[in-house]
Amino acid sequence: MTSTDHTNTASPSLPLPRRKTREVGIGPLVIGGGQPIRIQSMTATDTADAEATVAQVNALAEAGCEIVRLTVDTPKAARALPEIRRRTAVPLVADIHFNHRLALEAAPFVDKIRINPGNIGAQTHVAAVVARADEFGLPIRIGVNQGSLERDIAVRWGAHEAEGMLLPPEAGYPAEALVESALRNVGILEGHGFTRTLISVKSSSVPVMVRAYRLLADQCDYPLHLGVTEAGTKDNSNIKSSIGIGALLLDGIGDTLRVSIAARETAQKIEEVRTGFKILQALGLRRFGVEVISCPTCGREDQGFDTTRIALEIERANAHRSRPVKVAVMGCYVNGPGEAADADLGIVASGRAAKIFRRGHLIESQVPFDAVVSRINQLIDELEREK
Numbered sequence: 404m405t406s407t408d409h410t411n412t413a414s415p416s417l418p419l420p421r422r423k424t425r426e427v428g429i430g431p432l433v434i435g436g437g438q439p440i441r442i443q444s445m446t447a448t449d450t451a452d453a454e455a456t457v458a459q460v461n462a463l464a465e466a467g468c469e470i471v472r473l474t475v476d477t478p479k480a481a482r483a484l485p486e487i488r489r490r491t492a493v494p495l496v497a498d499i500h501f502n503h504r505l506a507l508e509a510a511p512f513v514d515k516i517r518i519n520p521g522n523i524g525a526q527t528h529v530a531a532v533v534a535r536a537d538e539f540g541l542p543i544r545i546g547v548n549q550g551s552l553e554r555d556i557a558v559r560w561g562a563h564e565a566e567g568m569l570l571p572p573e574a575g576y577p578a579e580a581l582v583e584s585a586l587r588n589v590g591i592l593e594g595h596g597f598t599r600t601l602i603s604v605k606s607s608s609v610p611v612m613v614r615a616y617r618l619l620a621d622q623c624d625y626p627l628h629l630g631v632t633e634a635g636t637k638d639n640s641n642i643k644s645s646i647g648i649g650a651l652l653l654d655g656i657g658d659t660l661r662v663s664i665a666a667r668e669t670a671q672k673i674e675e676v677r678t679g680f681k682i683l684q685a686l687g688l689r690r691f692g693v694e695v696i697s698c699p700t701c702g703r704e705d706q707g708f709d710t711t712r713i714a715l716e717i718e719r720a721n722a723h724r725s726r727p728v729k730v731a732v733m734g735c736y737v738n739g740p741g742e743a744a745d746a747d748l749g750i751v752a753s754g755r756a757a758k759i760f761r762r763g764h765l766i767e768s769q770v771p772f773d774a775v776v777s778r779i780n781q782l783i784d785e786l787e788r789e790k
């Protein structure tokens with residue numbers, strides 16, 4: 404998928420609320436204030452390896468990713484940024500911990516900085532980062548998770564010392580600890596007159612992250628970046644992210660999102676983007692490309708009609724498209740026409756041939772089962788040309 408639609412309204416049957424947040428620019432994008440919810444991902448390459456990083460950034464962007472974060476953990480990584488910037492077009496975010504000098508170095512070549520002001524030491528360091536962000540008009544994301552909690556906050560919420568290490572409470576930190584840290588960091592930036600701020604309060608616990616974002620949403624109007632951290636490999640992450648991010652989006656909370664999958668390879672990273680699309684699509688918040696809905700099939704499926712294969716073939720043949728088209732595939736006539744009525748194109752098996760509906764109207768009634776996929780692909784082409 405090379406581009407996305409920018410529909411941001413819920414379907415008429417399910418008007419979702421949107422929390423009103425202040426607008427913050429990230430490169431050419433505006434985040435918050437009712438703007439489309441944007442999909443973000445992060446590279447897994449060594450940023451100092453510009454060649455590999457450029458390839459992964461561009462592959463993510465090609466898959467539709469709208470904001471890409473890179474770790475900038477060493478001076479060598481910072482020195483690779485000019486080349487990475489020159490060879491990529493998608494908004495970039497420099498992810499920085501502890502060393503404020505890396506933020507100063509990265510600023511001219513990125514569109515956002517992720518840093519927790521409470522972790523970079525002296526107020527002079529914070530002032531320097533704020534001044535640099537102002538110089539280039541960059542926003543800052545405060546990214547809180549349980550590993551980033553300030554020591555005093557961690558202790559107050561149950562951390563204990565063992566063998567020289569600070570260990571979290573057995574039940575994990577509560578949402579309140581994440582929110583306290585986020586608001587403290589917001590306060591530090593506000594103390595320097597800085598308000599182009601976005602916030603995340605990620606946890607690997609879905610209930611904790613959902614509660615944290617809800618609490619935070621009640622206490623500020625900054626745009627929120629949603630995610631479940633350390634969500635695991637693809638299947639687990641998809642489930643945890645769909646529940647956690649989905650629950651918040653249903654509340655109207657969230658301005659950007661990232662599905663985090665434990666994966667290093669580019670093809671796997673792209674799954675983060677795809678799942679992000681699917682979450683927004685499932686909620687009717689944005690539509691992307693060809694969405695195939697199909698019945699689960701059952702013993703009534705007409706003989707010779709293979710709902711699963713047809714759905715998969717249509718998905719694969721149209722994976723490159725960006726214009727939103729909804730296609731329904733139904734295995735028999737019992738519920739088929741009713742279920743397909745909502746779609747732009749509906750295919751309903753009906754005895755020995757299929758019927759095709761267009762926005763609820765029957766347009767063809769004798770399409771051989773083995774010609775269904777090619778006929779639908781032609782009709783998708785036509786719809787695209789009309790739009």
Ligand code: SF4
Pocket residue numbers: 698699700701702703704705733734735736737738739
């Ligand atoms: S549409 Fe027909 S084949 Fe598909 S699940 Fe429903 S009853 Fe079964």
